[in-house]
Amino acid sequence: MTASIQRLGRTALGVIREMGRMALFLAKAVGYFFLPPFRPRNLLRQIHFIGLRSLFVICLTAVFSGFVLSLLGYYTLSRFGSSGLLGPAVAFSVIRELGPVLSGLMVTGLAGSALTAELGIMRIREQLDALEIMGIQPVQYLVVPRIQAALISLPVLTMIFDVIGILGGYVEAVHLLGMSGGTFIGAIELGMTDIGISLVKAVTFGLIISWVCTYKGFYALRGAEGVSQATTSAVVLSSVLILVSDYFITSMML
Amino acid sequence: MTAFSPDMAASVAGSRSRIGQQLVEAGVVSIGQLQEALRLQPVQRGKGDLIGSILVELGYLGQADLLQFLFQQFRKERLAYQVVPAEEGIIEFRGIEKILDGRRVLDGIDLVIPRGKITAVIGVSGGGKSVTLKHMVGLMKPTRGSVLVGGRDLATLSTKELSQVRRRFSMLFQGGALFDSLSVFDNVAFPLRETTGLSEEVIRHRVERALKEVNLAGMGGKFPDDLSGGMSKRVALARALVTEPEILLLDEPTAGLDPIIENAIHYLICDTFMRTRLTMVLISHAVPDIFNWCHHVVALHQGKVLESAPSWAIAQSENPVIRQFIRGDLEGPIQVI
Numbered sequence: 001m002t003a004s005i006q007r008l009g010r011t012a013l014g015v016i017r018e019m020g021r022m023a024l025f026l027a028k029a030v031g032y033f034f035l036p037p038f039r040p041r042n043l044l045r046q047i048h049f050i051g052l053r054s055l056f057v058i059c060l061t062a063v064f065s066g067f068v069l070s071l072l073g074y075y076t077l078s079r080f081g082s083s084g085l086l087g088p089a090v091a092f093s094v095i096r097e098l099g100p101v102l103s104g105l106m107v108t109g110l111a112g113s114a115l116t117a118e119l120g121i122m123r124i125r126e127q128l129d130a131l132e133i134m135g136i137q138p139v140q141y142l143v144v145p146r147i148q149a150a151l152i153s154l155p156v157l158t159m160i161f162d163v164i165g166i167l168g169g170y171v172e173a174v175h176l177l178g179m180s181g182g183t184f185i186g187a188i189e190l191g192m193t194d195i196g197i198s199l200v201k202a203v204t205f206g207l208i209i210s211w212v213c214t215y216k217g218f219y220a221l222r223g224a225e226g227v228s229q230a231t232t233s234a235v236v237l238s239s240v241l242i243l244v245s246d247y248f249i250t251s252m253m254l
Numbered sequence: 255m256t257a258f259s260p261d262m263a264a265s266v267a268g269s270r271s272r273i274g275q276q277l278v279e280a281g282v283v284s285i286g287q288l289q290e291a292l293r294l295q296p297v298q299r300g301k302g303d304l305i306g307s308i309l310v311e312l313g314y315l316g317q318a319d320l321l322q323f324l325f326q327q328f329r330k331e332r333l334a335y336q337v338v339p340a341e342e343g344i345i346e347f348r349g350i351e352k353i354l355d356g357r358r359v360l361d362g363i364d365l366v367i368p369r370g371k372i373t374a375v376i377g378v379s380g381g382g383k384s385v386t387l388k389h390m391v392g393l394m395k396p397t398r399g400s401v402l403v404g405g406r407d408l409a410t411l412s413t414k415e416l417s418q419v420r421r422r423f424s425m426l427f428q429g430g431a432l433f434d435s436l437s438v439f440d441n442v443a444f445p446l447r448e449t450t451g452l453s454e455e456v457i458r459h460r461v462e463r464a465l466k467e468v469n470l471a472g473m474g475g476k477f478p479d480d481l482s483g484g485m486s487k488r489v490a491l492a493r494a495l496v497t498e499p500e501i502l503l504l505d506e507p508t509a510g511l512d513p514i515i516e517n518a519i520h521y522l523i524c525d526t527f528m529r530t531r532l533t534m535v536l537i538s539h540a541v542p543d544i545f546n547w548c549h550h551v552v553a554l555h556q557g558k559v560l561e562s563a564p565s566w567a568i569a570q571s572e573n574p575v576i577r578q579f580i581r582g583d584l585e586g587p588i589q590v591i
Contacts, residue, residue, distance in 0.1 A: 129393055130431040133424065134445040134497070135417040141448075 025139070025215050029147055032140040039145060046149030050111040054157060057106050062161040065098050066090065066168020073169075074177050087184040090169035095190060095198050099162040100154075101246050104205030107154060108238040112213040115146055116234040119217025120227035128218070143218065147210040154206030155199050162198060197253045204249060205242050212238045273528065274305035276327055277315070287314040306529065307467070321521055324528040335371065335549040336566040344369040344501060344533050345390050349399035352385055352557075359385050360396070361557035367550075372527055372534040374544045374565070377554035378579060378588055383537045384428075386554065387503050390535065391423045392416050403501075421449065424494035425503040430486040432478040432493070438465070439474030442493045449497075464492040467529075468522060484515035488522065495526060502526075504536035516540060520547045541580050545569045553579070555588075 069090050077083045119142060122128050128138045166188075173179040216234035220226045274292065277283045283291075291308040306324065309315040343366035352360040360382050367373050367390070375383045388394040389401050392408045400407045403419055411419060432441050442461045446452055452460075465471055468488040478486060487507055494502055507523065508516040520540075524547060527534060538544040544565075545551065551568040553560040553576050560573055571577065578586030 125429055126427040126431040127433060129388075130425070130427060132393060133391055133420055135421045135449050136445075137413075137417075 021219075022211070022215050025143075025218070026211050028139050029143045029211075029214075032137070032144045033148070035140070039141070042141070042145040043148055046145045047153055049114075050107065050146075050149050051153040051157060053114070054103075054107045054110045054153075055160070057110060058103055058157050058161050059164050061102055061106055062094075062099075062164035063168040065102060066094065066165040066170070067172045069093055069098070069165070070169035070172035070177070074173060074179070083179065084183050084187060086169075086173055086179065087187045088189060090173075091166050091188045091190055092194065094165035094169070095162050095194050097246075097250070099158045099165060100198050100201035100205060101242060103154060103158045103161045103202065104209060104242045105239055107150070107157065107205075108209050108213070108235055108242065111150075112209045112238055113231050113235050115210070115213040116217035116220070116231045117227055119143075119214060120220030120230045123218065123220045124222055124224075124227060138218070143214045146214050147207065150206040150210035151203055152206075154209070155202040158198055158202035193253075197249070200253070201246060201249055204245055208241045208245065209238050212241065271305040272531075273324070273327075274309075277306070277309070277323065280323065282319070282323055283309055283314050287312070304529070321525055324525050325521065328524050328528055329546075332546075332549050332565070336564045339368070339550070339564050342369045343367055344404060345535070346402040347386075347389070347399065348402065350386075350389060350396045350401065351398040352382075352389070352394065353397045354385070359557050360389070362399070363554075363557070363559055365552060365559055365562055367533065367535055369533050370531050371549040372523070372536065372547065373550040373552060374548040375535065375537045375552045375554060376539070376541055376544065376568075376579065377560075381554045382557045383554055384505055387425075387505055387535065387537060390501075390503060391420055391425060421497070422500040423503060424497055424499035424501075426487070426490045426494045426505065426507055428505045428509055430478070430490040432486060432489060434478050436477075437474060438470070438476050438478070438481070438489050441478065441489060442474075442496050445493065445497050460496055461492075464496040465489075467495065467526070468492045484511050484519065487511070487519060491522065491526070495530070498530075499532065501533045501535070504534065506537050506539065508538065508540055516543075523547065542569060555579075 070086060073086050073089045073093075074083055077085055077089065119128075122142070128142075131138045131141060170181070170184055173184050174181045213234045216230040216237070217227075220230035271288075271292065274288050278285055278288050287309065288305070291305050291312060291314070294308050294312075306315070306320045310317050310320055345365075345367040347363045347365040350360050350363040350365075351358065363382075363386065365386075375386060377383050385394060389396060390403070392401070392411075395409065400409055402408070403422070406419065408416065408419065433444065436444065439461055442464055443457050446457045446460060461474065462471070465474060468491050470485065470488055470492065473485070473489075478489070481489065491507070504523070508519050511519065520543070523534065523536070526532070534548075536544075536548070545568065546565075548565050550563070551565045552562045553568060553571070553573070555575050560575055561568055561571055563571075568576065569580070571580075575587050577583075578588050
């Protein structure tokens with residue numbers, strides 16, 4: 001009994017310590033946002049890496065999400081004779097929910113895992129130590145441009161997802177299910193709030209992905225197994241945090 | 255031995271070319287040849303003594319002859335150090351303790367690294383050598399005690415001040431720590447581009463010189479994946495030297511290399527030392543060979559300094575742990591299995 005309580009206490013302390021270390025890591029990185037030297041080339045390279053690397057998969061996911069949403073929505077709504085509401089249902093779901101969440105999850109799987117693995121390998125090959133000895137702060141040089149790039153890329157990717165997702169829904173409804181194009185588009189009424197919520201979510205998810213993935217890579221343990229564990233843990237933690245924060249943002253902004 | 259005229263002596267002294275003076279004194283090159291080389295010296299930048307390289311370029315001296323000469327000079331100086339060790343230290347450990355994951359890795363280390371000499375740190379694996387090296391440059395903080403570099407306690411420095419102190423150092427990591435995505439040239443240029451405001455032309459000049467010094471001239475376009483172990487170590491050495499540090503730390507520079515490349519790296523270290531007069535601290539398992547390549551040896555075991563003395567004294571040590579380590583005996587105080 002005492003041993004179990006001790007184990008529980010140790011685990012709880014470990015979790016609190018880890019959370020504190022993660023918070024300090026983020027605070028340090030955000031502090032460097034405003035300190036020179038600024039390296040715009042590094043930032044552009046990371047935007048290219050995170051944005052372009054994920055673009056094709058985002059587009060593909062968006063098209064098929066639109067298809068599925070339209071298909072299921074049509075059959076559900078037509079039971080109640082409300083198939084005319086399909087356009088708003090698809091647009092609302094894509095913009096408020098599927099766009100940011102699926103973009104976040106796709107970026108986590110594609111770019112996030114690569115960020116962790118890259119930093120983890122740099123850690124085990126002592127490249128981070130080498131930077132420190134050269135008088136270069138590894139957090140400023142490696143982490144800051146990655147976080148900034150994610151904060152810029154995620155909203156853009158989410159917007160692309162939103163547009164392509166709605167277009168996918170349109171193609172499915174109009175060309176495959178025989179619905180009128182005017183009915184689908186005409187009924188869509190979206191306000192700035194909807195787009196605003198989508199962007200708030202995208203920025204939050206961008207921060208979560210880049211923060212968790214760079215942190216896990218930065219503190220990867222020695223050896224290939226350490227990098228592998230860090231990558232898995234980064235993807236799982238980022239995905240879970242995306243879904244949890246999505247719920248809270250949605251509840252607050254409904 | 256060639257006598258210097260007052261003018262020539264002033265010229266040599268002004269150029270700070272110790273090697274040039276020694277080459278003339280040994281009759282390897284003439285005063286006229288040295289004067290010609292000295293005329294070319296001012297156009298070169300940097301702190302290193304380049305007279306030897308310039309004499310090689312002018313055809314007055316073969317590369318192998320220069321290396322042999324430098325090694326002979328080094329041997330003389332090393333032997334002199336065995337009799338009269340230097341008293342001035344550049345790095346000092348005062349009662350350093352380090353506990354990692356509940357294990358005491360360093361246990362009250364007191365140590366002085368002599369300025370302008372090559373110091374080898376030896377000991378069995380897991381004895382705290384790499385941790386000691388990382389404490390020297392502030393990559394690790396001691397659990398107790400203080401590390402002084404040039405008299406300044408690293409623990410009391412701000413991040414900015416620590417960065418400034420670190421710029422006095424360079425380090426050659428065991429695996430090289432080269433950036434895979436950058437070419438050899440860009441790897442060597444990296445610290446200059448990121449930490450100095452030098453123009454690209456000056457950087458190109460210094461990188462090419464550094465690559466030439468490690469016998470990798472013309473290899474700048476290659477990538478780390480294309481290089482052999484020995485070549486990677488030489489690129490890493492060029493990167494470490496290009497910033498013209500005051501202290502060079504080398505973590506097992508010959509680990510995993512064949513005996514010929516190992517010897518070549520030792521010659522290169524010796525050559526670099528003679529030209530730059532850096533303080534060098536290297537971790538090595540190449541005993542007893544390493545005693546021929548360094549002035550001073552620190553023997554570590556189980557986180558404690560067993561002995562810190564001129565290399566000859568360590569080679570002759572009566573300490574049973576050191577003796578077993580040098581001889582590679584399976585039986586003795588060091589438990590192998």
